Amino acid sequence: MEYIPLDSYVKKKTRAILFLLIACIALSLKGGVHPGLVTIVAIIGSVIYSYMKKTYYPKVWSKTVGKLAYSARELDEDNFKKEIIRHLPVLARKRNMLITSDDYGNIIVDPWVKEKKYYISKLNYFPHVTPYYSGMDDFDQFLILDEMIDDYLQFNDVESINIIDMTPTEYEHYCADVLRDQGWEARVTKGSGDQGVDVLAEKNGVTIAVQCKKYSSPVGNKAVQEVAAGKGFYGADYGMVVTNNTYTASAKQLANSQLVFLLHHDDLYSIDELIDVGVNVA
Numbered sequence: 001m002e003y004i005p006l007d008s009y010v011k012k013k014t015r016a017i018l019f020l021l022i023a024c025i026a027l028s029l030k031g032g033v034h035p036g037l038v039t040i041v042a043i044i045g046s047v048i049y050s051y052m053k054k055t056y057y058p059k060v061w062s063k064t065v066g067k068l069a070y071s072a073r074e075l076d077e078d079n080f081k082k083e084i085i086r087h088l089p090v091l092a093r094k095r096n097m098l099i100t101s102d103d104y105g106n107i108i109v110d111p112w113v114k115e116k117k118y119y120i121s122k123l124n125y126f127p128h129v130t131p132y133y134s135g136m137d138d139f140d141q142f143l144i145l146d147e148m149i150d151d152y153l154q155f156n157d158v159e160s161i162n163i164i165d166m167t168p169t170e171y172e173h174y175c176a177d178v179l180r181d182q183g184w185e186a187r188v189t190k191g192s193g194d195q196g197v198d199v200l201a202e203k204n205g206v207t208i209a210v211q212c213k214k215y216s217s218p219v220g221n222k223a224v225q226e227v228a229a230g231k232g233f234y235g236a237d238y239g240m241v242v243t244n245n246t247y248t249a250s251a252k253q254l255a256n257s258q259l260v261f262l263l264h265h266d267d268l269y270s271i272d273e274l275i276d277v278g279v280n281v282a
Contacts, residue, residue: 009061014053021045065132072133080136080144083125088152091119093166095149098177111181116142163214163244163265171214171265172198175242178268184208195233196226206275209236212265213243219262220248228258238275242268 004012024045028038084091098111120141127135136144166174172188179186179201186201199210211227213219223241231239240261241247247255247262255262267274 004061006058006061010053010057013057013060014049017049017052021049068130069133072128072130073136076128076133076136077144079128080125080141081148083123084145084148087119088148089156090170091145092149092152092156093170094177095146098181111177113142114181115177116145120145166214168212168214171244172212175199175210175212175265175268176201178265179210179271182269182271184271195230196223197230197234197236200234200236203272206238207234207236208238208240208271208275209234210240210242213241213245215243215245218246218248218251219243220251221254224251224254224258224260224262228260231260 021042025038025042028041029035094115095112098115100108100111117138120138125141129135163171163174176186176188176199179199182203184201184203186199188199189197196211197209198212201208201210209227209231211223211230213223219241223243227239227241230236238261239258240263241251241255242263242265244265252262254260261274263271263274
């Protein structure tokens with residue numbers, strides 16, 4: 001349906017009424033109708049014309065445009081959902097990890113809000129805009145994103161979107177995300193040629209080199225050796241190994257001699273305090 005501005009729509013619809021009113025008055029006068037009767041007809045016609053122009057047709061136009069805007073909104077939402085549906089498993093996993101509670105039972109959503117903003121900014125979705133619909137804003141997109149994740153989780157086991165099911169690459173990004181939440185500028189290295197460092201992070205002039213190990217068994221010496229070498233290569237202030245598991249006794253001994261931190265990923269949430277006070281990895 002073609003969009004027509006309100007003024008143009010009203011003029012188009014009332015033009016025939018105006019012409020009919022003028023024609024009736026002219027024919028009445030020409031036909032010898034009593035002037036008083038013609039005046040009454042003119043008054044009644046003017047009232048009808050004014051009502052149609054100022055009330056009836058603007059309401060019709062508003063209803064029509066409302067339907068057009070609703071259809072455009074539906075198309076905008078459908079297009080947006082098509083863009084993000086392929087990312088739902090990762091988004092659901094991210095939300096599950098980033099919405100936490102503190103020791104006092106308060107729900108902490110700031111990391112997830114930050115992640116949503118980052119995701120939307122990188123999605124580069126262009127809303128469907130028309131003369132009668134301005135497109136979804138970020139707030140609308142955030143709401144739809146959470147609604148889609150809720151729907152996704154209704155049919156997918158929440159237990160399936162935890163760290164256990166992450167790929168090693170996803171685990172690296174998870175560790176980087178946690179560091180970002182603590183105010184660090186963290187980036188995941190490209191993989192090949194990373195010199196044993198998966199994540200580099202910097203804050204207040206301090207740089208840390210991190211190797212992330214998502215293992216089903218304790219982490220051994222090799223990871224310590226690699227991150228120690230990577231720390232020197234990148235000129236980092238600290239070297240760290242982060243895992244979902246534990247460390248072998250020999251890895252702890254080597255880490256002590258190399259001044260390498262051995263951490264569980266949960267330790268990243270208090271990384272600033274750990275660095276300040278030092279960590280005894282033995």
